Amino acid sequence: MVISCEEVWREISNYLEGEVDPSLRAAMEEHLRGCKHxxxxxxxxxNVVQLYGDERMFEVPLGFSHRLHRRLEKNMPGNRRSxxxxxxxxxxxxxxxxxxxxxxxxxxxxxxxxxxxAQPGTGVPPDMIVVVSANGKAFHxxxxxFIHDKAHIQTIQAREALRQGYAPCVRCMKKYLTA
Amino acid sequence: MPxxxxxxxxxxxxxNEEMLIQRIRDGEHDLFYELIRPYERRVYSxxxxxxxxxxxxxxxxxxxxxxxxxxxxxFRAEARFSTWLTQITINEARMWRRKEHANIxxxxxxxxxxxxNYTPRDFADWREIPLETLERKEIRQKLAxxxxxxxxxxxxxxxxxxxxxxxxxxxANALGISTASVKTRLxxxxxxxxxxxxxxxxxxxxxxxxxxxxxxxx
Numbered sequence: 546m547v548i549s550c551e552e553v554w555r556e557i558s559n560y561l562e563g564e565v566d567p568s569l570r571a572a573m574e575e576h577l578r579g580c581k582h583x584x585x586x587x588x589x590x591x592n593v594v595q596l597y598g599d600e601r602m603f604e605v606p607l608g609f610s611h612r613l614h615r616r617l618e619k620n621m622p623g624n625r626r627s628x629x630x631x632x633x634x635x636x637x638x639x640x641x642x643x644x645x646x647x648x649x650x651x652x653x654x655x656x657x658x659x660x661x662x663a664q665p666g667t668g669v670p671p672d673m674i675v676v677v678s679a680n681g682k683a684f685h686x687x688x689x690x691f692i693h694d695k696a697h698i699q700t701i702q703a704r705e706a707l708r709q710g711y712a713p714c715v716r717c718m719k720k721y722l723t724a
Numbered sequence: 725m726p727x728x729x730x731x732x733x734x735x736x737x738x739x740n741e742e743m744l745i746q747r748i749r750d751g752e753h754d755l756f757y758e759l760i761r762p763y764e765r766r767v768y769s770x771x772x773x774x775x776x777x778x779x780x781x782x783x784x785x786x787x788x789x790x791x792x793x794x795x796x797x798x799f800r801a802e803a804r805f806s807t808w809l810t811q812i813t814i815n816e817a818r819m820w821r822r823k824e825h826a827n828i829x830x831x832x833x834x835x836x837x838x839x840x841n842y843t844p845r846d847f848a849d850w851r852e853i854p855l856e857t858l859e860r861k862e863i864r865q866k867l868a869x870x871x872x873x874x875x876x877x878x879x880x881x882x883x884x885x886x887x888x889x890x891x892x893x894x895x896a897n898a899l900g901i902s903t904a905s906v907k908t909r910l911x912x913x914x915x916x917x918x919x920x921x922x923x924x925x926x927x928x929x930x931x932x933x934x935x936x937x938x939x940x941x942x
Contacts, residue, residue, distance in 0.1 A: 554844055558911035562892075586844045589918035592852050596867060597886050597917070601858040603765040606778050609785075610764055614757060616786045617793065621753045664762075680856070693855055715889045 546572040553583045557590050561690055562716075595691060598715065600660060658682075663712035666721040671704035675718075677711050689717035741805055748796055756793050763806050764789075766888050767813045773883040774817040776872050784820050788813040807890060811898045814880070844915050847922045870920040878913035885910055 546568060553576050559565050560573055577584050596602070658665060660682040675684040681693040684706040691714055692698060713721045741759065748755050767788060771781035792799075792809050799808055857863045871879060884895040885906070892910075896903045 551841055551843075554915065555841070555911070558907065558914055582844075582846045585847060585850045586915070586918065588852060589844075589847075589850055589922065590914045593914050593917045593921065594886050595855060596853060596858065596921075597871070597882070598889065599855060599858050602864060602867065602887060603769050604864065605765050605768045606782060609768065609782060610761075612782070613764060613786055613789060617757065617789060620790055621756075621793070719889070 548572045548576055550576075550580060550583055553577070553580070554586060557587055560587070561591055561594060563690070591690060595693065598691075600663060657710055658712050659710040660712055664722050666707065666713040666718065669703045669707065669713060669718070669721045671702065671707075673703040674700055675703050675706050675711075676700055677706050677709070682712060683714040684711040684718065685714040686717045689714055691716050742801055745796065745799060745801075745805065753793075756796070759805065760789055760792070760809070763809055766806070767809055769887060770810055770813050770880075770883055771817045773871065773879045773887075774814065774876065775821060780820060780824070781817075784817045785813065787820075788816040791816065804894070806888075807894050807898060810884065810888065810890070814898060842912050842915050845919045845922065850922055853921065867921070870917055873920060874913055874916055878909050878916065881906055881909045882913040882917070886914070 548569075553573055556565055556569065556573060560570065565573065577587060663682060674687070676687050676689070676692055676698050677684045678692060678694040679697040679699075683691075683693075684701075684703065685692050687700070713719075715722060744755055744759050748759065764785070768781055768785050771784040771788070772778065775781050775784065788809065791812050795812075799805065853863070858867075871882065874882065880899060881895060884890045884898055885892065890898065892903050892906050895910075896906045899906075
């Protein structure tokens with residue numbers, strides 16, 4: 546199947562999402578091998594998705610969270626506690642909630658994530674083979690189009706990736722993310 | 725801060741949001757802070773994507789979060805709480821804009837025909853912007869400016885799908901449009917951003933700032 550540049554552009558998004566059927570994918574890859582423009586469009590679009598998908602893009606104004614909580618505090622029925630009092634209560638609530646399942650998997654011994662805002666995974670099979678890159682923050686299935694820095698990737702077990710602080714890729718490992 | 729507890733040996737249980745919501749409904753209102761904490765930054769970015777003004781976005785997030793608290797009993801467990809909260813935020817932001825800025829002009833890019841094919845520009849010297857550069861505020865600022873230059877219908881979808889990582893279906897539900905529209909606009913948004921970010925081609929990058937001494941900043 547021979548396809549045109551316009552057809553490639555139309556499917557770029559779906560291609561990145563892994564949502565084109567195998568024959569179209571093959572035709573696109575064949576086209577991309579011989580077309581610099583389309584390759585640049587694909588790489589640029591992938592770059593856009595990676596950049597904006599990074600949690601560093603979520604910036605809030607200074608004091609945002611504090612003001613939000615103050616506003617909530619004022620509006621909660623029967624809640625006249627001070628903000629400090631709330632902080633103490635909230636910390637306690639986390640400990641209580643955590644204790645339902647904590648016992649052994651001490652949350653305090655969990656390795657620190659490489660990415661400050663990434664979510665840790667849940668239910669990741671420890672023996673699963675995953676791909677990480679030395680400078681990356683996430684682990685992926687092999688072939689995921691969102692692997693960062695493909696020149697320095699290595700294949701390791703999920704257990705080891707988690708131990709090293711990698712978080713599941715929000716695309717290819719989405720099923721292991723909870724929120 | 726342990727908002728989720730995870731373990732390889734006992735993998736099944738995530739932090740139990742459902743239980744938390746039930747306890748809030750039963751009167752433990754303070755737990756609501758814990759429920760929303762992981763989503764605060766995301767809902768802010770949603771509001772900001774629609775309003776493009778920090779102060780307005782913050783007010784809208786406060787309204788949306790209060791509304792979520794007041795209507796927590798209406799939340800249905802088949803949706804994700806984050807999606808529900810996002811939906812409330814979108815509605816609040818749209819209402820706010822209608823009320824406060826009824827006569828504001830949308831960017832010209834909004835009037836483009838979404839059905840027509842979009843032709844991505846051909847840049848001779850396109851180069852990837854490395855993720856590490858996100859550490860720099862001016863790069864994040866440029867990315868935010870490029871996003872702000874998109875028309876609202878593209879901005880909303882891009883933020884929900886590519887920044888908040890909602891699925892195509894969740895994005896469609898949150899905005900009340902079809903999945904086909906989501907896909908069409910998402911493609912358009914991604915291609916437009918790619919063009920806007922390509923340096924030195926009349927995009928949002930300042931050639932003076934970024935191409936000094938003939939080098940790119942990445």
